[in-house]
Amino acid sequence: MANVNVYLDKQEYGKDRVRLLKVHKDTKVHRVDDLTIRVLLSGPSFTTSYTEASNKAVVATDSMKNTCYILAKYSKVVDTLELFAAELGNHFLNTYAWVEGAHVSIIRHRWARMIIDGKPHNHSFWRDGEETRQTDLFIKRGQNGTRRSVEIKSAIAGLLVLKSTGSAFENFVRDEYTTLPEAKDRIFSTCVDSQWEFNIPAITSTEQVLPTLSQVPFNEIYDSVREVTCKTFAEDESASVQATLYKMAAQSVQNWKWLNRVSYALPNRHFFPVDLSYFRGTKNLNEHADVYQPVADPSGLITATVARGVAPASRL
């Protein structure tokens, strides 16, 4: 090996894909939280585990998995992903003095209550889609070791939607590369990924992590972003995916002082009207279209982030 200087630039380690189902049995109307958790720890103390094969500071990832189950057993906040992630992360900082940062990501899988004979069932659920709710939290020690600083981003992933009218795409660049016809009325279908970044109040001590974060209505914000996404998708007379995306993101930043930035990634899943003129001159294009061919690949991909405040001059 050539004698070239190298150094360990970054490291984080932990357990991924910890699967856990919490059943809330406080009343006979049970609720369930089906979670996939990732916990990653970091700090300079872990350097020698990489560079000198020393496991002295290493908390086994198996123990991290066990901790997820124990905290889920005793926690009062499993149903608020952001608070449960904070509780887990703070636990690792409180328990192991040499851990500087904990990165906790939680995915919640859907279980909707069954309706049986027209009534919500007490303890039976069905998977009503692959959409997930997610949170990504990073908690680290502050200056004096007892302060905590927390960054939280939450998300909706995989919300698959389609509207059969109320979408157009016209007046785009036409040149020698263009074959796409102008569309006054087209299908709009996308699989929504949306992420929102929280404005978190300062946390003054280890004991204040949950009380401080509890001021933020995480569950209401999730419900609201999802509602705004669906309502805007359904009601907007869409001029393009870009224009509809911006309306969705702007509303949530305006609705919630707790949100600094809202991002969307919207694939444009194309459905093109099939030219049926080969059969007796059948009309199925433009205003005659009602038979479409879904196109699996390629899709458009429209992404943007809307932030609170006034754009810096350089961005205008």
Ligand SMILES: O=c1[nH]c(=O)c2[nH]c(=O)[nH]c2[nH]1
């Ligand atoms: O809403 C759209 N935005 C685009 O940028 C685009 N490009 C394209 O081919 N179709 C669409 N649709």
